[in-house]
Amino acid sequence: MADTAMSVDEKFCLSEVLDTFKSCLTENKEVIIDKYVAGWRGLVRFMNSLGSIFSFISKDAVSKIQIMVNLRNGENGEQYFTIQSMVKYELDNSLVDITKRGSHPESGCRTLLRLHRALRWLELFLERLRTSAEDSKTSVMCSEAYSESLAQFHPWLIQKAAGMAFCALPGRLTFFEVMNVGSPEQVVAMLGEALPLISEVYQITEDLYAKHDLLGIP
Numbered sequence: 193m194a195d196t197a198m199s200v201d202e203k204f205c206l207s208e209v210l211d212t213f214k215s216c217l218t219e220n221k222e223v224i225i226d227k228y229v230a231g232w233r234g235l236v237r238f239m240n241s242l243g244s245i246f247s248f249i250s251k252d253a254v255s256k257i258q259i260m261v262n263l264r265n266g267e268n269g270e271q272y273f274t275i276q277s278m279v280k281y282e283l284d285n286s287l288v289d290i291t292k293r294g295s296h297p298e299s300g301c302r303t304l305l306r307l308h309r310a311l312r313w314l315e316l317f318l319e320r321l322r323t324s325a326e327d328s329k330t331s332v333m334c335s336e337a338y339s340e341s342l343a344q345f346h347p348w349l350i351q352k353a354a355g356m357a358f359c360a361l362p363g364r365l366t367f368f369e370v371m372n373v374g375s376p377e378q379v380v381a382m383l384g385e386a387l388p389l390i391s392e393v394y395q396i397t398e399d400l401y402a403k404h405d406l407l408g409i410p
């Protein structure tokens with residue numbers, strides 16, 4: 193599964209990316225890893241279009257996406273169909289370093305946890321964007337969402353670098369335009385539809401990880 197859809201001139205629309213998260217859930221509320229990863233891939237493309245100052249963030253996200261893709265393409269790939277089947281498979285086969293780093297630094301459970309924490313940031317940021325006033329600053333919304341979520345898992349230096357990158361975010365209207373969804377009203381409506389599904393995917397994963405005591409994988 194090579195990363196092919198990266199051409200710069202390709203127009204893309206953020207609502208399609210957010211729809212991918214909608215398509216993550218199976219009928220019995222399991223989270224399909226291929227779709228989850230495809231959602232992240234789309235978000236990373238969006239972030240790359242905002243400028244190279246974000247490339248240290250997208251590099252890390254891409255490397256995590258790649259770990260998940262490799263697991264899916266590996267010999268036990270079918271075990272990684274959903275987050276639920278992955279957790280069961282990796283725990284049953286002692287493939288996760290649960291309390292301290294050891295021989296499984298790139299387990300699916302650990303890697304997905306990093307993306308899962310970032311999904312919380314996304315949820316908070318999008319909710320702020322959705323309810324923001326015309327003169328609100330995207331950099332402020334982004335850094336507030338970050339402080340409430342991912343920041344607690346990042347060392348000081350990463351927090352500083354992230355804070356600097358946030359300052360380079362375009363203003364609210366330009367940001368909405370890059371999303372390529374339509375008028376600001378249409379963006380707000382689209383976010384209103386997408387957010388409950390992102391929250392649901394987040395909550396299902398959170399509950400699953402909590403049930404198995406996996407929220408602190410180092």
Ligand SMILES: CCCCCCCCCCCCC/C=C/[C@@H](O)[C@H](COP(=O)(O)O)NC(=O)CCCCCCCCCCCCCCC
Binds near residue numbers: 307309334342346350
């Ligand atoms: C559009 C603005 C983009 C702001 C992105 C906010 C998230 C800031 C994250 C900063 C991460 C810095 C890079 C390094 C991270 C790692 O240290 C750290 C820990 O990994 P380790 O345990 O393997 O060492 N990694 C992580 O926490 C995973 C971070 C994954 C970040 C993915 C961010 C993708 C953002 C997509 C933006 C899309 C915005 C769409 C809004 C309409």
